[in-house]
Amino acid sequence: MTKISFLGGCREVGRSAVLIESNKGTKCILDYGVRFNDDDRLPYDTDLSNLKAIALSHCHIDHSGGLPYLFKNFNVPLFTNPLTLRITEILLKDMIKISNYHYPFGYREVDKLRKNTQFLENENKKKIDEDFFITFYNAGHIPGSVSILIEVDKKKLLYTGDINLIDTNLIYPAEPSIIPNIDAIITESTYALRDHPSRKELERNFVERVIDVNENDGRVLIPAFGVARSQEVLLILNKYNLKNQIYMDGLARKVGVAYYDYPSFFRDFSYYKKSLKKTEFVSEKNRKKIAQKSNSIIISPSGMLRGGAAIDYLKMLLDDPNSAIYLVGYQVEGTPGRKLLDEKIFEYQLNNKNKNTNRKIVKKAKCQVDYYDFSSHADQKHLLKYVHNLNFIDNSKYVFCIHGDNKATTSFARGLANEGYNSVAPETGEIYSI
Ligand SMILES: [Zn+2]
Ligand SMILES: [Zn+2]
Secondary structure, eight states: OOEEEEEEOSSSSSOOEEEEEOTTOOEEEEEEOOOSSSSOOSOOOOOOTTEEEEEOSOSOHHHHTTHHHHHHHOOOOEEEOHHHHHHHHHHHHHHHHHOSSOOSOOHHHHHHHHHTEEEOOTTOOEEEETTEEEEEEEOSSSTTOEEEEEEETTEEEEEOOSOOOSOOSSSOOOOGGGSOOBSEEEEEOTBTTOOOOOHHHHHHHHHHHHHHHHHTTOOEEEEOOTTTHHHHHHHHHHTTTOSSOEEEOTHHHHHHHHGGGOGGGSSSHHHHHHHHHHSEEOOGGGHHHHHHSTTOEEEESOTTSSSSHHHHHHHHHTTOTTOEEEEOSOOOTTSHHHHHHHHSEEEEEEEETTTTEEEEEEEEOOSEEEEOOOOOSOBHHHHHHHHHHSOBSSTTOEEEEESSOHHHHHHHHHHHHHTTOEEEOOOTTOEEEO
């Protein structure tokens, strides 16, 4: 029997980690992320003796954030691609640098991670042990993201990682038809209960609103995740040849430039390069000047307004009824972005380093606040389409629903069970044999 241990990302989005163990005891870890909602940030602790390999689906911290911890004790290969390694390193170093939380690892383990990395191209089967192989397939989620096929004990198991099945401006979508016949799938369920609006219409509405605000002498702030979303938004805006200058700040600049070295991961690299060349990068000392300039369009992390350069801009825009803040990613409950969207209230801490004081400021937004759902996750319709399009080898049809909140994972599993799938929403620490 092959064992699947769910170490995290169960009934939650955060600390994704799955352990696969062959019948002779060889182990392989798929992703090893962190979560931010409490003190228990790393995946569930378990016996990792006889670990032979780690495979990474993509760079997002909920999939990669705990990886350095593994390199404290193990010298095993980490399979990924050059782009994912580069961005993972940027994100890990940033996480260690800005965190108040004390992670049980540091820069040394990030270096060790890099030294243990082996690159694997998509659709190339790699042997990690006898009767144990992995293959990557494009996941369409962000540049470099992959789904991972594990072949072990003559069984085939697909771990989707985060997937997207619609066309975006940065990359091509995942293509379920190229996945071989499988015995089991471990699938993400982030939007298992919701459909996204039509992408084309959404893009057009978004750009029209940006133009309107600019024509009324207003400024537009687009808080966006630094990895992929900021660059995707830039490509959307550039399709319409706006006459006003687009500015980019924070981590989005660093990631945007890092992407230059990996043309093959992009759908239309020359368009990407051209768009980035037209963009003006802002340094910290120029923020004020740019924020006060009428007609500016500013793309800046963090996407949920938990920190980053976006906060500096936001403070200068909140009181201006002509300006707008357009959120372009999902706003998790309890984040400042969610509060701003739901209640038009922004709360932040004002730190005075000289006086060593920390004051909470609560402000009502007078500017426009809106949300555009430019998600990079498959929605309900597409998740179902994906599962339906896969071919299962026999009638066991195992489906494990993870990476979604309690309601999304359990409802998705129940719905599929009603269709005849052998589906469950595992809980953290549970082990299944197939
Ligand atoms: Zn992701
Ligand atoms: Zn994720």
